[in-house]
Amino acid sequence: MEKSDDRREVVLLATGSFNPITVMHLRLFELARDYLHETGKYKVIKGIISPVGDGYKKKGLIEASHRLAMANLATKNSNWIEVDSWECSQKEWMETVLVLRHHQQKLANANTSDSSEKVVHKKGHKRKRENSYQDKTDRCLQESKVMPQVKLLCGADMLESLGKPNLWKNEDVIEILSSFGIVCITRLGSNASNFIYESDILWKYKHMIHLVEEWITNDISSTKIRRALRRGMSIRYLVPDSVVEYIENHELYNERSEERNSGIILEPLARNSKNS
Ligand SMILES: Nc1ncnc2c1ncn2[C@@H]1O[C@H](COP(=O)(O)OP(=O)(O)OP(=O)(O)O)[C@@H](O)[C@H]1O
Numbered sequence: 001m002e003k004s005d006d007r008r009e010v011v012l013l014a015t016g017s018f019n020p021i022t023v024m025h026l027r028l029f030e031l032a033r034d035y036l037h038e039t040g041k042y043k044v045i046k047g048i049i050s051p052v053g054d055g056y057k058k059k060g061l062i063e064a065s066h067r068l069a070m071a072n073l074a075t076k077n078s079n080w081i082e083v084d085s086w087e088c089s090q091k092e093w094m095e096t097v098l099v100l101r102h103h104q105q106k107l108a109n110a111n112t113s114d115s116s117e118k119v120v121h122k123k124g125h126k127r128k129r130e131n132s133y134q135d136k137t138d139r140c141l142q143e144s145k146v147m148p149q150v151k152l153l154c155g156a157d158m159l160e161s162l163g164k165p166n167l168w169k170n171e172d173v174i175e176i177l178s179s180f181g182i183v184c185i186t187r188l189g190s191n192a193s194n195f196i197y198e199s200d201i202l203w204k205y206k207h208m209i210h211l212v213e214e215w216i217t218n219d220i221s222s223t224k225i226r227r228a229l230r231r232g233m234s235i236r237y238l239v240p241d242s243v244v245e246y247i248e249n250h251e252l253y254n255e256r257s258e259e260r261n262s263g264i265i266l267e268p269l270a271r272n273s274k275n276s
């Protein structure tokens with residue numbers, strides 16, 4: 001008899017600027033998947049990169065269409081990481097919790113339609129599988145067991161940003177932790193475990209935070225990539241070749257692009273300080 005697999009299926013969702021995407025962003029997914037698999041409790045079925053929309057108004061943030069195109073090129077050779085344009089195609093910047101909810105809902109819809117589409121042939125008639133009581137019960141049992149869980153994938157600096165005044169709403173942080181959970185990769189310059197210790201909310205939900213140690217430390221950041229480009233220095237092997245080519249072809253990242261949104265308040269800060 002085949003051994004049943006009772007590991008919880010997980011979808012990893014990374015949000016961020018990806019301005020531009022680097023090999024480190026791709027590494028985050030590999031590190032998180034290895035870690036979760038090693039626990040024996042989780043099976044990672046998909047990774048999603050969700051670039052933030054232009055309405056985020058971060059200094060130096062270039063158009064979402066370019067960031068999206070580069071992320072698509074970078075993930076071309078991955079058989080499990082994909083790029084999703086839903087977040088950045090919204091008219092306005094949206095809170096990360098809404099992006100998590102959207103992807104969780106999408107999985108729920110896919111699960112429900114998968115099972116209701118299964119039709120059984122009985123005496124020559126087609127019958128929706130969910131019509132019988134037994135089938136319905138089976139489905140519920142099955143669904144509560146197999147519904148994949150979306151988890152937020154981030155670096156330690158993003159985890160630490162949860163404590164910045166007016167950047168995140170408390171209720172959002174609570175929902176992200178209690179309903180989804182976070183997989184956080186350590187990053188030079190950040191001390192995630194100390195940050196969890198110092199935050200009452202994070203401490204309360206520490207069982208929902210997976211801290212993943214990156215032993216092969218790597219200080220690549222999009223900021224450093226943009227800086228190198230402004231100075232005419234090579235970024236080869238720090239971002240995939242196809243992304244280097246895209247940046248060259250479209251002449252992205254220069255002094256002018258770095259001044260985009262200069263002097264404009266970051267949208268979450270503007271929104272939360274308006275409402276507080
Ligand atoms: N070297 C790294 N180690 C760990 N996490 C990282 C690293 N680089 C990026 N991340 C994570 O990737 C996600 C997306 O980050 P983001 O797009 O801001 O990249 P970044 O390299 O930090 O860019 P920037 O320098 O513009 O802030 C965030 O959760 C961030 O913490």
Ligand SMILES: NC(=O)c1ccc[n+]([C@@H]2O[C@H](COP(=O)(O)O)[C@@H](O)[C@H]2O)c1
Nearest residue numbers: 015016017052095096097167168169268
């Ligand atoms: N309140 C919130 O939901 C909130 C606040 C700040 C940043 N974020 C998100 O975190 C990510 C941060 O990206 P950067 O590190 O590139 O600035 C973005 O995806 C942004 O939308 C969410």
Ligand SMILES: [Zn+2]
Nearest residue numbers: 016017157221
């Ligand atoms: Zn960053």
